[in-house]
Amino acid sequence: MIAHLRGRLFSKTPNQAIVECGGVGYDVNISVATFSALPAEGAEASLHIHTHVREDQFALFGFAERDEKRLFEKLLTISGIGPKLAITVLSGISSDRLVGAIRSGDHGTLTKIPGIGKKTAERVVLELKDKLDDLAVTLPATAAAGRTPAGDDALSALVNLGYARPVAQQAIETAIARNPDIISDFEAIFRAAMAVIR
Numbered sequence: 001m002i003a004h005l006r007g008r009l010f011s012k013t014p015n016q017a018i019v020e021c022g023g024v025g026y027d028v029n030i031s032v033a034t035f036s037a038l039p040a041e042g043a044e045a046s047l048h049i050h051t052h053v054r055e056d057q058f059a060l061f062g063f064a065e066r067d068e069k070r071l072f073e074k075l076l077t078i079s080g081i082g083p084k085l086a087i088t089v090l091s092g093i094s095s096d097r098l099v100g101a102i103r104s105g106d107h108g109t110l111t112k113i114p115g116i117g118k119k120t121a122e123r124v125v126l127e128l129k130d131k132l133d134d135l136a137v138t139l140p141a142t143a144a145a146g147r148t149p150a151g152d153d154a155l156s157a158l159v160n161l162g163y164a165r166p167v168a169q170q171a172i173e174t175a176i177a178r179n180p181d182i183i184s185d186f187e188a189i190f191r192a193a194m195a196v197i198r
Helices: 032-037 066-075 083-092 095-104 107-111 118-128 149-160 165-178 186-197
Strands: 004-013 016-021 024-030 044-054 057-063
Touching: 004 024, 016 044, 024 032, 024 044, 024 083, 032 083, 032 165, 044 066, 057 066, 057 083, 066 083, 066 095, 066 118, 083 095, 095 107, 095 118, 107 118, 149 165, 149 186, 165 186
Parallel strands: 024 057
Antiparallel strands: 004 016, 004 044, 016 024, 044 057
16 A cells, blocks of 8 residues: 655646656645645655555545544545545645534534535534544644634635635735734634735
């Protein structure tokens, strides 16, 4: 089984990366978070790999962070969640928010993720709530990181408006650094970030 790849990043899109190792290009399914963490095409990249083998398929799923891979593998233990849905889940919400939602039994947050209905959200919470203690997923200590539910929502809104994710994230961090009181107010973060971008 392939567990790790390091090589030249041949190409990347928000759901796929091709990493060239020893002259062989490996087609790897990735999450949006991993896409954002990857370097520019042509640079050296390193990915933690989950190899998924079925009778009719051999697929690689890559992650920039080991904890994201472990969370992906825990999602696969849930009945009804396959690798494609698990990668969609990790693309639809940050690992920190996902772990927080599962630990707190927040079905509402989980059902906002594409492909996750009420019953699946309930199964995820029921089966994983007490199995995430080994994940060292924590929110950054600094408020400037913007990694709060309101900050994540503002980031999503800016990306949906067409701004590049790194530009949007930097604008949110700048806005919160200027006024930490807005950290839990989606509308205030969004407006302040728009002002920074303009």
